[in-house]
Amino acid sequence: MTSRLEALCLEKGLKMTGQRRVIAQVLSDADDHPDVEEVHRRAALIDTRISIATVYRTMRLLEDVEVIERVDLGDGRARYEEASADHHHHLIDTRSGRIIEFASPELEAIKERIAHDLGYKIVGHRLEIYGVPLDDAGADGQGANGAGPNGAGPNSAGKEQ
Amino acid sequence: MTSRLEALCLEKGLKMTGQRRVIAQVLSDADDHPDVEEVHRRAALIDTRISIATVYRTMRLLEDVEVIERVDLGDGRARYEEASADHHHHLIDTRSGRIIEFASPELEAIKERIAHDLGYKIVGHRLEIYGVPLDDAGADGQGANGAGPNGAGPNSAGKEQ
């Protein structure tokens, strides 16, 4: 049974080996932002004979052909997610480690304008927000209120990890 | 002669050693974003007897007491700059490596609103833009035009590195 990502790999003309199929499977199933060790761990559940080196190599390969995207969340290691049509950023809950995805057209527009005004064309950018839940033991008042009306994107709800 | 940062360190109650004084000097003089090796290199010009380990330890210390700030510009190593009152971000010229600082109140406001709407209080954030000069061999048209009227901050001109 070919996974979503395996199909993508075939389209890109990649040679499909057993380990690549397993990794593609793992990444297709994932809805979080696993690092290489985590991918390896999950892959090992399906097929024990996959080395971490191969996972590293495959992640790089998949990144190169833009099947997955590298995410830098500030902890030491590289994390990955399926390359998706909808660009987004991450808010990291520093208390729980939970990761919430968001998108903001306004923010992107401003960013674009800033670069342009400085005489630059954007070739990439990175934005992460680190925060703590408002309703927790927050020093600053304000009650909790669900995701609001602003451009906060496709998934105002959040994935974890 | 006590440097600006040395004075700050004294205020914070840090024990001032010879090597710390030299490092404080180097950082006071710097107007770019040196990594640890670069700080060590510059420090060695003033006093040859400073080990890289001490520089690492001192940078961490100064970061902890908020005399300097760590900057992550995407290359492997940590870079640093003097902690300043005016918050800003960086646009990295991927062709030249030049680093341009900018600030944008609108951008900060939107970021604030996004987090709030998601139910979070911001404790930190990170934003970098990678770009290439518009007037270079840009594929996408538009002539060059200097820094514009938008909130692009305190130093629309740029520092290098």
Added chain:
DNA sequence: TTGGGATTGCGAACGGTTTGCAGTATGATG
């Protein structure tokens, strides 16, 4: 089915950073 280039597993090497340890300096105290 075969053959050769691509891929794998292993361990060693990498680059940036941290750390254990023994020796040295600092600055508080008398």
Added chain:
DNA sequence: CATCATACTGCAAACCGTTCGCAATCCCAA
């Protein structure tokens, strides 16, 4: 101003995520 406990330093080894060389293996086009 001398003394001393403590904090700091240099060195080298360890660390952590990641890459790489190499020989063995696999994939897939012919």
